[in-house]
Amino acid sequence: MDIASRPAEPTDDAALAGIAPPPVIRREDYVPPAWLIPEVALDFKLGLDATHVTARLSVMRNTAGKGGTTLRLNGDQIAPLAVRVDGHDVNDWRLDGPDLLVELSGERHVVEIETALNPAANSQLMGLYASNGMLCTQCEAEGFRRITFFPDRPDVLSTYTVRMSGNKAEFPILLANGNCMASGPGENGMHWAEWHDPWPKPGYLFALVAGDLVANHATFETMSGRKVDLNIWVRPGDEARTEHAMQSLINSMKWDEKVFGREYDLDLFNIVAVSDFNMGAMENKGLNVFNTRYVLADPETATDADYDAVEGVIGHEYFHNWSGNRVTCRDWFQLSLKEGFTVLRDQMFSADMGSAAVKRIEDVRVLRGAQFSEDSGPLAHPIRPDTYQEISNFYTTTIYNKGAEVIRMMRTMAGEERFRKGTDLYFERHDGEAATCEDFIKAMEDGTGLDLTQFRLWYSQAGTPQVAVELTQQGEQAVLALSQTVPPTPGQPDKQPMPIPLRLALFDRHTGRHGGEKLIVLDKERDTFTFDGFPAPPVLSINRGFSAPVAIQYPRATDDLVFLAAHDDDPFARYEALQQLVVQHLVAAISGTLDERAREAGRAAISQALGSVIEDPALDDLMRGELMILPSEAYLAEQFPVSDPGAVHKERQALKRWLGAHLAEPLKALHDRALAVPYSRDAAARGKRKIKTQALVLIAAGDPAEGGRRAFAQYNAADNMTDRQGALKVLVDLEGPEREQALADFRARYGQNALVVDKWFSLQAGALVPNVLDHIAVLAQRPDFTITNPNRVRALYMTATTNPNAFHHESGAGYRMIGDLIRRLDPINAQTAARFVPALGRWRRVEPGRAGIMREELERIAALPGLSRDVREQVSKSLG
Incomplete structure (x- = not known):
């Protein structure tokens, strides 16, 4: 039987739309x-317009x-052409x-179902769909039910045999x-x-690709001596841009063997690059399907x-072979x-492949920029939610990051060696199973020796913990008082205190050194820690390495x-000290509490x-x-x-101008x-x-x-995309003929490359010029802008939601632009449309004038007849 569902409570926006909201699915209602x-x-039997399954x-x-006796098989926008049980047609x-319901009296049966699909008409890009003459699938989370009737849930694991036939010239x-x-x-023909x-898997990991493709081929020998054939499949002409992806795959396979002891388990590993894709990539067993932007790369x-x-x-997708495929979700x-x-x-892998310090900063910047705001908004949820209406809405930075x-x-508290024992135990216990978060925590407890009873709260409580810090001096003791909310x-x-591991060091302000890093765990609402041997007050460095995803509240002296x-x-x-120095200054400036002397x-x-x-x-x-x-x-x-988005933007830009002027000579030398x-x-x-x-x-x-002179010279001299795009990003923020010349050259130079044309759209949508909304409107009317391609939509409009001159324009035109987009996009691609709702859903955290317009747009979306579950859930929670 399916996971049970119950009716949702009515909401204002549901009443406004005149239709019932979708049912709420509850974790507590799970049954096998x-x-x-x-x-x-x-x-x-494959065809772009007609495929028979x-x-x-x-x-x-x-x-x-x-x-x-009832077999429930999930379906979505499909109809059965024929149903047979044990070789006989059935009509009951x-x-x-x-959903398709079939009555079965015995213990074992063979059920056959025929369906017909039109991949070319599938603009949702879920199930089997067409992309530039190619057929491909995306089945996570619930796309397999758009191909055939099936108990489409992660805990139904099957071995698959697939036969495909099609026109050889076409596929x-x-x-x-x-x-x-x-x-x-x-x-x-x-x-x-x-x-x-041979490996049992849920339907969400099924994949099929058929088309005119060529492969970059390589081989890999596993740690047990097996040979694996590797292929990265792309359209003819793109194969030269797959070398970096292939080396990344080989490095991933080596790294997973060395660091986690995980070996690949098939004779073949295929990656296919697809230009129409809702996500970044998909870990289908042995056949990863990727958005082209995460496969194709060369310096130009x-x-x-x-x-x-x-x-x-x-x-990331390769590592899923074990953490997602061999052990999947219940x-x-x-x-x-x-x-x-x-x-x-994947974060650990990238850190080992490059600069661990830079990678950690980049990861934290993403967390703070996206997940912290999610935690403080109407869509906040724990990393293991208790309810949902549309599972596609939970592919969030909270779940991932x-x-x-x-x-x-857990790794910080256990140490690397014990953490590895815990992961080994997890894979050993649950290989071939559909597991739970609790299974993982229990394996970590047994493998590391940690008591994670209280730690489980991190899985069930939403929100970013706030840790208040006070450092005082008592004789030769430094006394650290911490409290959490x-x-x-x-x-x-109401929330309970959670265990918060904090790495810290106490610096001697005269020598500039410390006596060694320490790890403390704040597991109470308030606690005090003392440190001996400090005749003078030390300087505290806390949450080193960002050892816990918390917000530290510790007003510090500028010195x-x-x-x-x-x-x-x-x-x-x-990095954090420099960030806090800037944040403290800008918060005071935005709040209007700085006089001119304090500002200087x-x-x-x-x-x-x-400097x-x-x-x-x-x-x-x-x-x-x-x-x-x-x-x-x-983050500000x-x-x-x-917040007042206009004030935030104004003060940040003012500081940039001041720093650029006062550090002009060292910056030009750099x-x-x-x-x-x-x-x-x-x-x-x-x-x-990067520093350039x-x-x-x-x-x-x-x-x-x-800046314009240097940027234009850098653009013209560039022999790589990093320098050219970096220069163009500066030029699009400036008024002048160089801006238009560089944009025209960029479009002419790369007009046949879809991924680079996406950059061209994105750079203009992110430009900090007063009339950027006019530019976006013109770009949206171009023949090379297509609303059916998620990459192009994100390039133009998602970039606009991060541009204060566009999205937060004081007229409200930016909010109306995104509202119009959601209404237009929802019937075409509901998943992509839903990803734009959270930007408007932040209305309660914005000053009243703008907030009112944002709410109005949400109400207009809610009133749209036939709204998808994806968008409806996001909008109802944002308004609720």
């Missing part, structure tokens, strides 16, 4: 499936399940909404999960292939950040079991922050700290580039219960030094490119004419 499907055989399901009654089947390559067992020619995956078309993203996503409430754990694994941080805390979130008004920015030996803590003193302190970063010869340039990035406006807004370094992919050259862009941003803020 009534029937299991040990084996699945699928036969596809025959599914042969070997079903057996589940002794652990409850459900009587019935439909219950979208010369036929791919599915597992290993290819046979292939051959058919009649009238047709051909066929049969694939078998991909930035250093793009290269890093390819490496990270390739690693139900979708356990999504962070696979995603949080795998994000941690905060989920990773929670497991990282977890703010109320929707449905969770202490300048000291830590210059002396802290923990790279993240040094604050700017001078920031200039001193940033030391620019000129410190001990810093590598990758780290220097990170330290030069000012806190984002999203989080410092206020209610830019000149970086310009002299030729292109390569090594860390030193990548660092030079950051220096240019500040130079242009302080002196637009000088």
